[in-house]
Amino acid sequence: MKLQQLHYVLEIVNHGNHLSAAAEALHTSQPGISRQLQLLESELGFDIFARSRNRIEGLTEPGELVVDLARRIMSDVAALSSLKADLQATDRGTLTIATTHTQANYVLPKVIGPFVADFPDVQVVLKQGDPEGICALVQAGEADLAIGTESLHSFPDLVNLSCFALPRVVVAPAGHPILDAPELTLQRIAEYPIISYDSRFSGHWKVRTAFERAGLEPKVVLSAIDAGVCKTYVKMGLGLAILTKITFDPEQDNGLRALDADHLFESSTTCIKLRRNIYLRPYLLEFIHRFASRLTPDIVREILRQASGK
Structure with missing residues (x-):
């Protein structure tokens, strides 16, 4: 058993079980990875990955244990590699x-x-x-x-x-009707198109959960991973953005206004x-x-x- 083989297993998992993507990330050949994987599975006596027509579909039950152990081992190796320099x-x-x-x-x-x-x-x-x-x-x-x-x-x-904690604000272009509302509510926000964080971020699912609990279905017209990108499209008039307060600067974000919305949405x-x-x-x-x-x-x-x- 070699550390390289464990590294290959982790890279396959990290790249969605795609051998070609793992090979590209490792700067090696796909047949080379396949060969090392076969050797490791032969030594262990069980399959790490479930396959269908020579395609990897996911981890087997013992394969999940292998991945957990491999992550710990590689983490220990990384810590050991830097220890000498750290001590000096x-x-x-x-x-x-x-x-x-x-x-x-x-x-x-x-x-x-x-x-x-x-x-x-x-x-x-x-x-x-x-x-x-x-x-x-x-x-x-x-x-x-x-x-x-x-x-x-x-x-x-x-x-x-x-x-x-990161409380939230609703960001709107100057002059937007929502800025004149006597009270900021979920119902009022849902009347307008929404610009949201990407679904991989807590800002997306925490905002969506708040609307779902209120029985509302906002119209999300755009999602992005960066607050700066969201604000760009707010300036264009595409919709309202629900962002973390720390991303809004009144001095730098010319043409935009922010309304505190921490009472409506759970903070990240x-x-x-x-x-x-x-x-x-x-x-x-x-x-x-x-x-x-x-x-x-x-x-x-x-x-x-x-x-x-x-």
Whole structure:
């Protein structure tokens, strides 16, 4: 059994069970991956993937256990690979952050700027994606931490650190009739076309849940993963956008107005996700503390200790 084989299994899963996509991501050949997968399954004595006409359809029941173990192993390997450098230098290295567009554009600049100034020998790398994608990067050892809102799927190998709430606003172009309404209600909002976050983001399903509970079916004319894109189409008059308050700046968002809507829609929560067995480098702990002041190094260590059952 080789680490490379486990890596191949994880890449196949991460790419929707498509061998060709996994091969492209790994810069290798599809037959090569197939051969290594066959060798691994032969050694284990069972199939990892269910197949139909030589196409992978999904994981078998024992295959799901293999994937869980492979993720832990690869995570441990990633931590071990960086341990030597981490022990030799407490204030130099690379900090890889997997994050969403909202965090990268509206939250992190206030933290990363001062952090880079104080830690000039730490290179910060940002990898952007949706909430599930950034968690997958951390789980695979390709990022040190994920910063985003809640994801639809759970990641049992990751530890969740809740940071702060993100209340919502309704963004409309200046002069829009809804700005003159005596009271902002779901019924009033549903009268107009809606611009929404993509369905992979909590901002989409939390907003939709609020309308469903009220027995309303809003007309969503456009969805996007970036608040800036949503605001562009609001300016065009395409509809109203329901966004997190932090993404609206009265000085920069000329021609737009925002109405507080936290009483109508559940807030999203910004979270940090870490691997259970991550080596807590001093500058990683410092970055987390600067991002969320309540998460002191001692508190983070204790949360990870409890999560690991130690």
